[in-house]
Amino acid sequence: MKYLTEYRDGxxxxxxxxxxxxxxxxxxxxxEVCGGxxxxxxxxxxxxxxxxxxxxxxxxxCPVCVTPLEVIDKxxxxxxxxxxxxxxxxxxxxxxxSKDDLFKIRGSGGDVRVVYSPLDALRIAxxxxxxxxxxxxxxxxxxxxxxxxxxKLAREQRIDNFSALxxxxxxxxxxxxxxxxxxxxxxxxxxxGHVCCVTGFAEYPSLCRQYGIPIVVTGFEPLDxxxxxxxxxxxxxxxxxxxxxxxxxxxxxQGNLVAQAVIGEVFEVTDRGWRGIGTIPRSGWAxxxxxxxxxxxxxxxxxxxxxxxxxxxRAGDVLKGAIKPNECEAFGxxxxxxxxxxxxxxxxxxxxxxxxxxxxxxxxxxxxxxxxSGAAK
Amino acid sequence: MxxxxxxxxxxxxxxxAPAEIRFDGVSCPLPLQxxxxxxxxxxxxxxxxxELIEHLFLPAFGGHPFVDLADSTVFPVDATRLAFSTxxxxxxxxxxxxxxxxxxxxxxxxxxxxxxxxxxLYLSAGFIVEEGFPIEQLQRIAHDMGAAAxxxxxxxxxxxxxxxxxxxxxxxxxxxxxxxxxxxxxxxGPKRARPGDLVxxxxxxxDHGMAIMSVREGLEFESPIESDSxxxxxxxxxxxxxxxxxxxxxxxxRGGLSxxxxxIASxxxxxxxxxESRLPIKPMVQSACEILGLxxxxxxxxxxxxxxxxxxxxxxxxxxxRSQPDGANAAVIGKVVSEHPGIVVARTSxxxxxxxxxxxxxxxxxxx
Numbered sequence: 149m150k151y152l153t154e155y156r157d158g159x160x161x162x163x164x165x166x167x168x169x170x171x172x173x174x175x176x177x178x179x180e181v182c183g184g185x186x187x188x189x190x191x192x193x194x195x196x197x198x199x200x201x202x203x204x205x206x207x208x209x210c211p212v213c214v215t216p217l218e219v220i221d222k223x224x225x226x227x228x229x230x231x232x233x234x235x236x237x238x239x240x241x242x243x244x245x246s247k248d249d250l251f252k253i254r255g256s257g258g259d260v261r262v263v264y265s266p267l268d269a270l271r272i273a274x275x276x277x278x279x280x281x282x283x284x285x286x287x288x289x290x291x292x293x294x295x296x297x298x299x300k301l302a303r304e305q306r307i308d309n310f311s312a313l314x315x316x317x318x319x320x321x322x323x324x325x326x327x328x329x330x331x332x333x334x335x336x337x338x339x340x341g342h343v344c345c346v347t348g349f350a351e352y353p354s355l356c357r358q359y360g361i362p363i364v365v366t367g368f369e370p371l372d373x374x375x376x377x378x379x380x381x382x383x384x385x386x387x388x389x390x391x392x393x394x395x396x397x398x399x400x401x402q403g404n405l406v407a408q409a410v411i412g413e414v415f416e417v418t419d420r421g422w423r424g425i426g427t428i429p430r431s432g433w434a435x436x437x438x439x440x441x442x443x444x445x446x447x448x449x450x451x452x453x454x455x456x457x458x459x460x461x462r463a464g465d466v467l468k469g470a471i472k473p474n475e476c477e478a479f480g481x482x483x484x485x486x487x488x489x490x491x492x493x494x495x496x497x498x499x500x501x502x503x504x505x506x507x508x509x510x511x512x513x514x515x516x517x518x519x520x521s522g523a524a525k
Numbered sequence: 526m527x528x529x530x531x532x533x534x535x536x537x538x539x540x541x542a543p544a545e546i547r548f549d550g551v552s553c554p555l556p557l558q559x560x561x562x563x564x565x566x567x568x569x570x571x572x573x574x575x576e577l578i579e580h581l582f583l584p585a586f587g588g589h590p591f592v593d594l595a596d597s598t599v600f601p602v603d604a605t606r607l608a609f610s611t612x613x614x615x616x617x618x619x620x621x622x623x624x625x626x627x628x629x630x631x632x633x634x635x636x637x638x639x640x641x642x643x644x645x646l647y648l649s650a651g652f653i654v655e656e657g658f659p660i661e662q663l664q665r666i667a668h669d670m671g672a673a674a675x676x677x678x679x680x681x682x683x684x685x686x687x688x689x690x691x692x693x694x695x696x697x698x699x700x701x702x703x704x705x706x707x708x709x710x711x712x713x714g715p716k717r718a719r720p721g722d723l724v725x726x727x728x729x730x731x732d733h734g735m736a737i738m739s740v741r742e743g744l745e746f747e748s749p750i751e752s753d754s755x756x757x758x759x760x761x762x763x764x765x766x767x768x769x770x771x772x773x774x775x776x777x778x779r780g781g782l783s784x785x786x787x788x789i790a791s792x793x794x795x796x797x798x799x800x801e802s803r804l805p806i807k808p809m810v811q812s813a814c815e816i817l818g819l820x821x822x823x824x825x826x827x828x829x830x831x832x833x834x835x836x837x838x839x840x841x842x843x844x845x846x847r848s849q850p851d852g853a854n855a856a857v858i859g860k861v862v863s864e865h866p867g868i869v870v871a872r873t874s875x876x877x878x879x880x881x882x883x884x885x886x887x888x889x890x891x892x893x
Binding site for chain 1: 560561562563565566572573742808811812815870875877878879880
């Protein structure tokens with residue numbers, strides 16, 4: 149496959165790993181921000197071929213994981229209403245709310261549909277004028293342009309039975325929050341390539357200066373990640389801290405201006421709660437006042453939400469990079485993808501799910517011991 | 526890719542050895558309690574399906590020593606051994622590139638019977654049709670079934686038709702059941718894998734699931750991805766002729782290769798190591814999976830088999846598969862090992878490793 153296979157070349161990957169090993173002289177902790185990067189690192193076993201001094205810390209960039217519980221509970225309440233067709237990206241369906249998830253709502257009669265694009269939700273609204281169609285508009289800067297476009301088109305085409313439950317989150321404020329959190333160990337960041345594809349990376353130099361950290365814009369394939377790590381290590385070892393773009397085939401400095409314009413027209417910056425982390429100032433997008441009539445929270449009364457988070461779940465510590473998923477006591481025991489306690493165990497981008505699905509709970513070496521640990525059950 | 530292909534009871538069971546699941550007394554029903562209603566994942570062929578079978582159906586049915594939850598169950602009648610299986614088909618759309626619900630319904634059951642090493646003989650066909658369904662379409666489906674049966678050399682000798690009220694169904698559902706005869710000396714079943722054996726797949730992975738998914742999601746490629754729907758009984762006959770010592774056969778339908786390999790590892794108490802770079806996957810299927818964020822190892826196949834065979838016999842078996850019209854892309858993909866029993870491990874393209882687990886329920890497309 150063009151543009152993918154080349155970036156999965158085993159020989160080149162091992163050569164990059166050797167180059168990183170040559171550069172490194174002492175331990176460094178590097179956070180990959182995006183859940184897609186975490187997924188790729190664990191799926192391909194990239195951390196296994198890195199020198200021991202490099203620790204990859206998995207960041208909060210899984211949109212499904214950080215969507216606040218309150219928003220999930222609101223989604224469940226709205227999706228339960230008989231007049232509603234509730235449209236969502238696929239991996240939100242199994243995210244646990246306080247009591248249920250969207251799958252269970254669908255099982256008990258709710259009309260919940262998986263869409264690949266918010267424009268599909270718009271089409272469903274057009275085809276079902278007698279029903280209320282609600283789209284769960286979540287995600288980082290990556291999903292925002294399409295979500296904003298759907299909302300803009302709904303307005304322009306006067307599709308009055310369409311509304312959106314919006315809970316967008318932003319990467320740069322999360323980087324700041326992590327650097328400001330007590331006990332932070334992160335020395336450098338791999339910035340999320342696809343986020344930067346939309347936003348560019350003009351916001352990052354000030355973060356590099358303020359915190360003295362290298363930030364390298366990085367892609368998702370093994371060679372992309374290893375090249376991002378190589379450049380990060382080179383800066384760290386040289387005592388440098390600036391922004392580098394290691395994903396030039398997709399990202400340019402100013403980003404996608406057309407996408408930014410649509411986002412700016414529909415959304416405005418707001419304080420946002422992050423599941424497991426707490427409220428981060430100016431870290432999200434909400435609908436602008438002019439679009440509030442398309443706000444599902446306003447259209448449906450869902451104020452009586454009392455959230456209840458699992459006491460065992462340490463997703464917040466995982467999302468902040470304080471612990472690895474398999475260091476949580478509930479990991480693989482009370483908490484599995486079958487019975488997730490937190491969203492990080494659900495989404496394929498969630499660090500806990502990546503660790504579980506790719507077997508990071510199994511000791512592969514000793515024979516006759518691992519069969520009961522759950523992987524094959 | 527099991528989206529609407531929700532089948533809850535299709536793992537007909539094989540082999541004469543007593544089953545490991547305890548049928549006496551009621552198994553712990555606990556895992557079912559957190560889903561008061563059936564959800565799509567219960568038909569996805571993953572963990573939720575297994576739970577339903579183990580905790581709900583088997584305790585209620587009482588079980589039988591023959592039952593070991595393989596693709597088909599083998600049982601003796603006088604001096605002969607028969608293989609028996611049943612499967613229901615609820616695929617949408619009913620007609621798709623490379624096939625229809627009709628040939629799927631015949632091929633699927635023929636293949637389940639074949640996975641015991643049996644020669645499929647007779648099928649039944651039960652239809653649940655929605656009021657208002659075009660007769661012309663029913664005719665096409667029936668024609669496809671007849672043609673598929675002819676190709677597979679089986680006869681449909683029993684049937685049933687029920688009509689349900691308009692809007693109470695989804696056009697047309699089909700159940701088929703079938704029997705076949707197991708040849709003398711043929712002993713095939715997931716428990717029989719041994720360390721040192723090789724793992725072979727008979728062709729490219731994920732074609733059926735991605736054909737269905739592409740149609741459903743309106744993904745357009747230069748040429749459409751076609752389902753691999755095909756009967757495998759001739760291929761199996763050729764393989765058994767090449768080596769009667771074939772240990773395991775599975776057709777990786779729902780849950781894909783991942784579910785089949787995990788079932789083999791679990792039943793045989795051996796580990797399995799596969800080499801990711803050896804997996805035959807069509808570029809278009811790989812592309813579609815990348816676009817939707819799906820793993821081709823979890824995607825359904827309807828005309829492929831996984832075979833475990835002693836290394837000494839592997840070349841003959843591979844040659845036998847490749848001599849068949851649908852077997853040109855067959856490949857050795859891995860090995861059975863004594864390490865990590867019950868666990869399937871993939872060597873990744875960069876030389877690291879990861880565990881291949883069974884999907885929970887439906888595979889969910891990723892957000893971005």
